[in-house]
Amino acid sequence: MGNCCVARPSPGKRRAGGGGNHRGGRLGGANMQSCSAISSITDPGGASRGWAPATVLGKGLAPDATAAELLRRYELGEELGRGEFGVTRRCTDTATGESLACKSISKRRLRSSVDIEDVRREVAIMRSMPAHPNVVRLREAFEDNEAVHLVMEVCEGGELFDRIVSRGHYTERAAAAVMRTIVEVVQHCHKNGVMHRDLKPENFLYANTSENSPLKVIDFGLSVCFQPGDRFSEIVGSPYYMAPEVLKRNYGQEIDIWSAGVILYILLCGVPPFWAETDEGIAQAIIRSKLDFEREPWPKVSENAKDLVRKMLDPSPYGRLTAQQIVAEYLPTEELEAIRELFHMLDTNKDGHLTIDELRKGLRVIGQNVSETDVDMLMEAADIDGNGTLDLKEFVTVSIHLKKIRSEDHLPKVFSYFDKNGSGYIEIEELKEALSPRGGQKAIDDIILDVDKDKDGKISYEEFELMMKGGMDWRNTSRQYSRAVYNTLSRKIFKDISLKLDPCSGPLAGAAKEQREVD
Known part of the structure; x- marks a missing residue:
């Protein structure tokens, strides 16, 4: 767990109200010549004149530079938003031309120690938070006698x-x-x-x-x-x-x-x-x-x-x-959504299950020229509950899982599954054990012939990697080879928890809940 680089307030501290309106608006404005000018626009009128804290950021949260440096580095532009504690203006990095936002928080409007603590904590959290594409990034923090100025990523698309x-x-x-x-x-x-x-x-x-x-x-x-x-x-x-x-x-x-x-x-x-x-x-x-x-x-x-x-x-x-x-x-990825749409397209009678006939016809419609034998193989391997049809969860599981076990992250685990003695090679006896009773000697001979490029009678990791990345599309391989590989992976690896490849973890788990939903 990360830390915020600032002392946490006592969990027992109370603050009446709330509402989150302490922010200085949204995004920024109008050319200015001094930081005091920023502050005068941030705090117009005399109602808020009076006491202001000498420093807000304080020890351990020192500004990145002096406020005078703000005006040397950035050209301030039009006002983009205004809030209870200040104003936000557009600013432009004079060196790069990058458009940013400058949020200026008036010190005179920080009426209590809690208000000051809020600003300090905001700066500390934004500084220490690891970058994320959906979190606004803080570029720099400045402070003068009148205000704290936060230069950050600008967002111009509205709320x-x-x-x-x-x-x-x-x-x-x-x-x-x-x-x-x-x-x-x-x-x-x-x-x-x-x-x-x-x-x-x-x-x-x-x-x-x-x-x-x-x-x-x-x-x-x-x-x-x-x-x-x-x-x-x-x-x-x-x-x-x-x-x-x-x-x-x-x-x-x-x-x-x-x-x-x-x-x-x-x-x-x-x-x-x-x-x-x-x-x-x-x-x-x-x-x-x-x-x-x-x-x-x-x-x-x-x-x-x-x-x-x-x-x-x-x-x-x-x-x-x-x-x-x-x-x-609950929140399907784009990949899952695409598979889900394909399932509904193949499910012509909309009963929530794919028959082998629907699978066969559907594959032809989308341009997948798969032999009758390989369609049988696909249905047999994917039909986990053995009822003769594929429901959405089975279809999604097998589709995602095939992609997952081909990924570089999982290939070493899959290789180790076959390499029982840890020799660094998949040997004939290991292959025979993994494929029995379905593979047969012919399937083993075909795999060795296709995959064992250096003809040493065993499969190295490099040969295995080449097979897995290029050979899982049954259209590009021999029928015996693809059938043996697919059946082995679907029936053994799918169910071997030691591989930590649970098809019901991640986005797959929500598929069952969507089984009856048809777009």
Whole structure:
């Protein structure tokens, strides 16, 4: 687990309110000649004039350079956003021309030690967090007498919130793509000992205006570093997205999953799950945790999607899914989606099972010229439950697994499976043992003939690697060779837990839940 390079606040510390509005806006503006000019625009009017902390970043969080250096390195541009604590402006790196954002936080608006601590923690977390494509990157931090200035990656595609408003609600596939990003961000944060504590659509920005723009999380001002088992009691966050245990003042990292679950609910139907006219009413609805799946469009939403919402919004944090479980079980990768679509295309009668006739015809339709014998072989090897048909899970498992066992990461494990005596070669007796009783001497002779390039009567790792990377497509190999290899791998390696190649781990596990769903 990573650390934030800053002392963690006492888990017992309380802060009334919250809401995550301490950030200085979004992205940046208007040419200026001095850092005090930045601060005067950050803090217009006299209401906030008065005491300001001498330093915010302090010992151990020293600025990357003086504030005067900010104006030498960057040209400041138009205002991009404004918040309770300051303003964010566009800035351009004068050396490279790169467009960035400068978030200026007015010291005079940091009215308490808690506000100061929030800024310090935000800088510490952003500095120490390992790079991630969906986390906004902090370039540099500056400080002068009036403000703290954070130069960071600019996002110009607007908020996720705005896209939800413009769409009304998302399709399941579109929602799954957004949710995968959000949950992977949560997974990254938790792996590095960071609890975000203010996940909401307003805190996810698109890098650009394109439909497929990367989505990035911002605003770590309410975030906190944690160790496993830590419990916190300060009430922070934004009302609609708070977990019930936050309101009960006893929580851990599971609150980020709850907030992500609220976002998923909104993505799928366009409104929050726990709503009322007042904050008190919202809090009461959250404590009750009753989900409405009756109104439109929920009757048209799949049971799999509703099941995920329920498990992310489990009122018990100990029953709630982890980020890792969500990614593994519910959010299909593009590869899995493509296989799933192929299955539904081949399943012509839409009964959720592929017969050998459907498999044979379907392979011809998509241009796979496979012999009758090899279609029989494919069906026999993939039909794990032996009922004569392939369900979605069997089809996905065998498709993904064939690709997995060909990968460089797993080839040494597969080779070791055959190389029983650890000699560094697969010998004839080892091959015979692995292929029996199905292979037969003819299959063994064919494999040795095809694979043993140096004709020494055994298969080296290099020969095995060449076979596995080039020979798993049965169209490019002899029938005996492909049948023997496929049957061996599917019936022995699939079931050998010592290889740690569990086809029901990772994204495959969710396939069974989608078995009856037809797009």
